Amino acid sequence: MQNKREYVNRLVELIEGHKQDTAKAWISRKSVEQILLKYRIDPQAFKSTIAKGIIEDFLAILRREKPLGHCPVMKKFIHWVDENHITSKEIFLLCAGLKQTISTLIYTQNPVSRDTRWMILIFFEIFDRNLSMILEYYEKLLVAKRSSTQSSQEYSSLSTEHLEMVLNQLDLVIFEMKENQLIWANKLFYEMTGTVGEEDFTNVYTDPLSIIEKVDSFQEPFEVKDYQAWIDQIIHEGEGRCDVTLFDYRVHRNVEMKMVVHPIGKEEDQHYLIVMHDLSEENERLASMLELIYTDAITQIPNRRKFNEVIEAYGKRCKEEVQSFFLLIIDIHNLTEINVHFGRDVGDMVLKAFAQSVIRLLEDKHFFARIDGNRFALLGEFESYTQAELLAQKILHELHAVDYSELEYAKGNIAIISCQPNDDVQSLLNRGDSVIREIVEYGGDTIMDDRRLLDEARRIASAVKNFLEHCQLLYDTKQLLEVVAYYFEVPIDSKARILKIEDDRIWVRLRTIALNALHKGCEVYIKTETKPHFKAIVHDMSPEESWVCLGDFEPVFSSPLDRKYIYVQLDPPLSALLRKGKTQVECNIQTLSVDSLSVTLKYMLDFVRDDRVEIETTLHWDDHEENVVLIGRIIKIRRIEERVKVDIVLDTNQHINEVVAPFVMHRQFEIIKELKGAAL
Known part of the structure; x- marks a missing residue:
């Protein structure tokens, strides 16, 4: 698992790359739309002047460029809406909308994994702590307004009243304690503990922390009820955080909660503000989001x-x-x-x-x-x-x-x-x-x-092993390997000297024209005295030093090496009509020889192997232009990306000898001329 800072860095990178979309999605949330409408705030103006600035402020906090709660744009907005008597609940709903928007972004832009869950939990923690400070700022703003017009006693009363109103609206358990005694708690604290106030709570519980039934860290002091030692360990060794389990009287079952401890005051007069949020509700929300992510629409x-x-x-x-x-x-x-x-x-x-x-x-x-x-x-x-x-x-x-x-x-x-x-x-x-x-x-x-394929794989593995041993013998005795490359289907032979063998790779030296017919990833064929011959892939090459690295060897019992006639690749492919009975479809001829051709189709229709077909096309070369109808049998059908490739073996007829043969020879001459030009 990555450390917390790495998760935060990933979060910054994600939000940074989607700022525009995040701002747009935020103001589109129903709860946000209603607040903007109520105060007659133009959504686009809010997006450009407020929403983007708030997101930038939050990114600065994540990057540690600004401390938690330092959100100038949000505070400026709060000053403006305070004059319009916006409520703390509405500020909370605005911020909750941003939280939900970023949560959705994390899950839609990342493969779901344990790392993703950690990222969102860390985001929730930082966001909630920042939100509490923003609400605290709003409370101070309210207090400042009242202090200029009311007495000290009235001021204190209103301050407490507004603070409790704000904290009671948060979906968090919040309480303050000193020397194992409850000083203050919000409404949700009493609801979860099944009590109706401070007096009722102290009659039921001996200690505020005795509501906790199980903890996930520093169990030893907790189990002996040494709560002060437990709190000290959480603060100094657990960054003030611990997962706990307690009984929720609202739902009559145990719930998991994330607990954050904030020490307040000097050591000799220290008390603690403790905030808990419900992980079970969070997990249910995550499970709901996961279900959407994991389900086909x-x-x-x-x-x-x-x-x-x-x-x-x-x-x-x-x-x-x-x-x-x-x-x-x-x-x-x-x-x-x-x-x-x-x-x-x-x-x-x-x-x-x-x-x-x-x-x-x-x-x-x-x-x-x-x-x-x-x-x-x-x-x-x-x-x-x-x-x-x-x-x-x-x-x-x-x-x-x-x-x-x-x-x-x-x-x-x-x-x-x-x-x-x-x-x-x-x-x-x-x-x-x-x-x-x-x-x-x-x-x-x-x-x-796949049984035939598995048997074939075992035969291939054995054949490759024998082939590599044979190559080692050729290397030791300084014999040559016959390598054939195909350039636009025209064979280019080369006697190759083996330079070295490492594991399942072979380095060989080829003649210049053969090197110009190759590129990384292309196929070459290696002739052996007896079948099978071998196909290989070019993994690396140096035209300057005339060497090629070959690997991924595969025995082939049928390959271009067996061709009786020259094949040529047509570039661009040649338009044609493919017919079977009354069925006719447009196709493109990719390769052609005097005994076979390959075509590609957009749709397969009802063609199958061994079907007799006709191919009608027009061949152009030099000053010649000839319409031909070729007849043959389908021998292979396979899908390649979005098209279907069909191999056809041709019958011998007058068109083959008089038209196809000279066309293929002309195309072969063009290809070799092009290759020699590249070599020069």
Whole structure:
């Protein structure tokens, strides 16, 4: 946990960055609007001349540039409204509005955590202490006004009367004590202790502090009722603060309270002002705010923020207790298209109906949340994949029961992911994404688990281990590694000398033209004598020194290295029409060769793997312009960000030989010419 000063610094940074919004939200609160209206104060004038200044004063207090209670703008405002007979209650409501506004800002701008709760508790403490000093200033102002027109006795009476009025309106327990005797207390003190005044209180309680039943610090002197020693420890070792528990006769139950002790007077005549505020009410308010923050607005089930916290806890338990769990990811089909064609209300209806039907289906031990626009997640401890799949089948059935038109019902994909000891949250979600992509490739609206991926991961780990050992042998014997980079899909070969190997990274030296085809984060391929070949990621590079650092090795049994023909990337992509029977959709051709091409679509529609399709487009190069119709079969479908990518293997026909082949050769020549120019 951070220390108090660090929390205050974070608070300053947060308010500083949202001063305009905070001032605007403050004057928009109903209680503040009513006060401004009552005194005929223009809200915008209040915002620009008063609200912003008060926020600046409070920031200066948080930065320790000014002492508590030093709020010149607020005091100037109090002088003005005093002439209009504003009440202390209204001053309190104005300040409470600012407190609520900043509290909301903290919770909406910060991920909810233990640190966030500490920040808001510290904010409450500083704000309340500052507020009490502002109200004290107002009381002194009232006293000063009365003193000029009334006798000393009348002055004293009015001073006490107004001070009690102010303190009785605060939602705080306040009392003053000396030598374990009650001197004075506000109305809330007597209400909470079940007494009706000072005399009644002293008849029931032997000591003002005997109302406290439990404390969270310095228990030893408290338990033996050495209250003076306990108070001394709180002041000198606890910064005057301690959490306590006492019985509240208003609600007939124990409540937690934050107690602050203020010593008054010299040591030989010292007495104490004690202020308590109810943490249970504060916790309820925080719980209410947390519920809003953790709840999805459309479905009223837990949202992604809550899911992140819960899955972190599941993952921790999985590692510490070797207790496995399953993650089910439910991906609803075509939600964007439903919103476009039927309206957002229909899309929201699908989400709500599905969420509520699943909630009725689940047991308390399951956790269910909406984690993205069209995606839900379920966490549960199942004994086997079979158990998880039985529940997944029921969930898919509930999804199919949601109709959004007379002829159409909701569909979706469900991935079943088993937590492994070396998993973290991201690896679980990544594996879920991979399973969902596989389902989409095979047409979708079904259930698939991650067992094949886990087996593949184990094979990959073994293959990478063997590959790195082979690289070490090449390094020791000064042999070369064959590295292939693809620049706009054109292969650029290079015989690479291994410079060093550290853990799972390899540094190699490449020829200049190959270096110019690379950038950090791009993929390269490494040829081996026998399959699998390997794919790697460029982690670092120095064109000046001709070296590249490669990592994230992955064995590939199918890769661009297997291509029989040259592929070229089209920049910009080429507009085309993709047809299947009577269905026709606009697409963009991204890559092209004489035996295949890749296109991107905005919507998937009803295309599936192995569909026979036609692609119609116009190819331009030099002085040529040729319309072509290519025929082929879909071999792969995957979603990339907001679009769908479709790979198609082409049939050989007259257009391939007479038009596509020369077009690809021309584009290849352009790419190599561009790369050589960059190298020079």
